Amino acid sequence: MSARVLPYAVVLAAMAMVPLVSTSPFYVNLVSQIAIAAIGALGLNVLVGHAGLNSLGFAVFPGLAAYLVAWLSTVGGIDPVTAGIFALAGTLAVSALFALVALRTTGLGFVMITMALCQIVWGAAYRWTSVTGGDNGLSGVPRPGASLLPLERPEVFLWLCLAVLALALVQLGHFFESPLGVALRGARDQPRRMNAVGYDVWRIRFAAWMLAAAWGAAAGLLYAWYHQFVSPHMMAVTASAEVLLMLVAGGAGTLAGPLIGAALVVLLKNLASIWIERWVMLLGFTFVVIVVLMPDGIVPGFTRLRGWLRRLKPAPAPTLVPRERADG
Amino acid sequence: MPRSTPLGRSVRAGICAAALLSLSVPAAFAQQVPIKLGFMTVRSGALAAGGKQMEEGMDYCLAERGGKLGGRPVELITVDTAGQPATTKTRAQELVERAKVDVIIGPLAAFEALAIDDYIRQVGVPTISPSAAAEDLTQRKQNPWFIRAVGTSAQANHALGEYAAKDMKLKRVATIGDDFAFGHETTGGFQRAFEENGGKVVQKLWPPLNVADYGSYISQLRTDVDAIYASFAGGNGLRFLQQYSEYGAPVKVIAQMTTVDEGILKSMGKEAVGVISSGFYTATQDAPGNKEFAAGIRAKFGYDPGYYTAGAYVACAFLDEAVKAVNGKVEDKQALMKALRAVKLDRGPYGEVTLDEYGNPVLAVTIRKVEQKDGRLQNVVLKTYPKVSQFWVYDPKAFLANPVYSRDFPASKNIGN
Structure with missing residues (x-):
């Protein structure tokens, strides 16, 4: 196991061990929520961190997948696993169509168009009451489960979430180092040059978009199975902003950043609120502190901190090499 | 060690006494362990105003009972959803799995209640809703662990429909309401009773919940009708009535309960005067026990109680009755749930109230009119319909065979007439 993989393996293993030490399933479920949020944030990271496309409508991917699986497995009466596969396929198909619209723009235009696309789906979920249940949502979404894999048990569901998270980390880690990943960053930094040297920037961005959609859909699937309930709130602008917040806090463009950001947000939201009544203020304060002290996120911030600490240590004195004087 | 002997003796005597005590009154001893009551409210976001009123109703109920329900002290665990x-x-999950509560009062909004509906079923924790009005919670999707301390969305609106047609002799009405389930269900209930009593709903408008300006909707509202039926929640009623009055208010307004609820009425001006509405609770209603309750809330918090305050108070009063009925043994969840379903109050904000077999209150519905009285706006009762159930005059089976009220049900046959 290489030194780069080790920290991830340790963290995932620690998360997987929570059910063994936890006194109540509450903490197990909390870790599941962190894992699901992290998968979503990793998906958005492809767009924001590596493609340089800031999206404020990421929630459309998990939202579509969650609604599809919820509708198919409750109203449609299909078994949850098949419904999940259909939901993934359906989300990717719709995402491909959305890409045709969204990828015509970059920068601020991209922010607005992704937000608009997400709002369209949100509006459909909210107002197409006969299909989506309106703001009451769809409830009673069954978790897939069998005697081999009883997913209704919190610890088993956690392990499923962690397995998907591990898969996401491995796949995205490989992708970022692959030629396509490098080309993607090239298209982020110098799109015109990339174009000039013969890369099809649009197609590179399309690949990134679909990859983000795929991991977003995976997170949405797990979300629907975890909560066993979907409602339009999961596609509200605030939901998209929350994923972006995780990414900004953790550090966009890094592999560990989304994981750390997701843990931070989920824990502040759900754990700190037990003891602190004004938890929303705490959340805001934390982000102000992060932005002031580490403008590019926790992971890059700490990398920089390590660099400074190294510099603080007195550098070893340069060894003097006696040289004979030329005029000697 | 001579000094330790008397101490040892007294300790031993103490242990003996404690043992005797615990033998003689085990129940009383057990009852000193507090009931863990989980309370789900909203402290942040758009619904926080209602959440605050809910907390005040709960606070008042517990203070009135000396911090005890059914003789047992209460440990209140409040969470912000x-x-x-x-x-x-x-x-x-935090309440059930971490705090291990015996019973939950909450949450506020219907979509919140629906979000935890399956979970409540799985874990089997008695839950009393102090505010969520979604019809199906006690109808087509009724939950064995769930009862409600407020009326359903349509419960008071059936009565208003009949009153508008029979007593006010309105023939044609246009409706405008928030475009979400609560707006659809309240308007549906009104429309059904109104049209079955000879009225006609000729126009239905659905502005989005968070619309900034009602101008474009108000200009669409027809003026050749006898009244406008308005169904708004939260602060929307205030904004609609203000803007409607700025447009000259060409037609009189009848309204659903929360449009002119006491919780928002205190922020309104003369635009609200004369609005006739129906509600399952009115601060001025002449029900046994309500005078003390309304005066008490007014003295403590400085406003008249409305929907959320009364709902949370009654949820707490229901629990008090049920805990008494099971002699404080809330740990037996099945027995507590049975007692909750059989709960009956003779006094209180609603006066006499019982639950139907679906866990929904059967209570008096009042028709009231906003008037300026004692220097403030108040809902003054015009007529009382006693013992109104969620099914109004209909047979429950036939009622439940219909779909839940929505934009499309009941069918609007008179639109455009």
Whole structure:
């Protein structure tokens, strides 16, 4: 196991061990929520961190997948696993169509168009009451489960979430180092040059978009199975902003950043609120502190901190090499 | 060690006494362990105003009973759901799995209650809703662990429909209401009773919940009708009535309960005067026990109690009755749930109230009119319909065979007439 993989393996293993030490399933479920949020944030990271496309409508991917699986497995009466596969396929198909619209723009235009696309789906979920249940949502979404894999048990569901998270980390880690990943960053930094040297920037961005959609859909699937309930709130602008917040806090463009950001947000939201009544203020304060002290996120911030600490240590004195004087 | 002997003796005597005591009154001893009551409210976001009133109603109820329900002290664990379904679910898990509560009062919004509906079923924790009005919670999707301390969305609106047609002799009405389930269900209930009594709903408008300006909707509202039926929640009623009055208010307004609820009435001006509405609770209603309740809330918090305050208070009073009925043994959840379903109050904000077999209150519905009285706006009662159930005059089976009220049900046959 290489030194780069080790920290991830340790963290995932620690998360997987929570059910063994936890006194109540509450903490197990909390870790599941962190894992699901992290998968979503990793998906958005492809767009924001590596493609340089800031999206404020990421929630459309998990939202579509969650609604599809919820509708198919409750109203449609299909078994949850098949419904999940259909939901993934359906989300990717719709995402491909959305890409045709969204990828015509970059920068601020991209922010607005992704937000608009997400709002369209949100509006459909909210107002197409006969299909989506309106703001009451769809409830009673069954978790897939069998005697081999009883997913209704919190610890088993956690392990499923962690397995998907591990898969996401491995796949995205490989992708970022692959030629396509490098080309993607090239298209982020110098799109015109990339174009000039013969890369099809649009197609590179399309690949990134679909990859983000795929991991977003995976997170949405797990979300629907975890909560066993979907409602339009999961596609509200605030939901998209929350994923972006995780990414900004953790550090966009890094592999560990989304994981750390997701843990931070989920824990502040759900754990700190037990003891602190004004938890929303705490959340805001934390982000102000992060932005002031580490403008590019926790992971890059700490990398920089390590660099400074190294510099603080007195550098070893340069060894003097006696040289004979030329005029000697 | 001579000094330790008397101490040892007294300790031993103490242990003996304690043992004797615990033998003679085991029940009384057990009852000193507090009831763990989980309370789900909203402290942040758009619904926080209602959440605050709920907390005050709960606070008042517990203070009135000396911090005890059914003779047992209460440990109140309050959580903020932020008005988000996913957060509500996590908070419910926190209450059940971490705090191990005996019973839950909450949450506020219907979509929050629906988000934890399946979870409540799985874990089997008695839950009393102090505000969520979604019809199906006690109808087509009734939950064995769930009862409600407020009326359903349509419960008071059936009565208003009949009153508008029979007593006010209105023939044609246009409706305008928030475009979400609560707006659809309230308007549906009104429309059904109104049209079955000879009225006609000729126009239905649905402005989005968070619309900034009602101008474009008000200009669409027809003026050749006898009245406008308005169904708004939260602060929307205030904004609609203000803007409607700025447009000259060409037609009189009848309204659903929360449009002119006491909780928002205190912020309104003369635009609200004369609005006739129906409600399952009115601060001025002449029900046994309500005078003390309304005066008490007014003295403590400085406003008249409305929907959320009364709802949370009655939820707490229901629990008090049920805990008495099971002699404080709330740990037996099945027995507590049975007692909750059989609960009956003779006095209180609603006066006499019982629950139907679906866990929904059967209570008096009042028709009231906003008037300026004693220097403030008040809902003054015009007529009382006693013992109104969620099914109004209909047979429950036939009622439940219909779909839930929505934009499309009941069918609007008179639109455009």
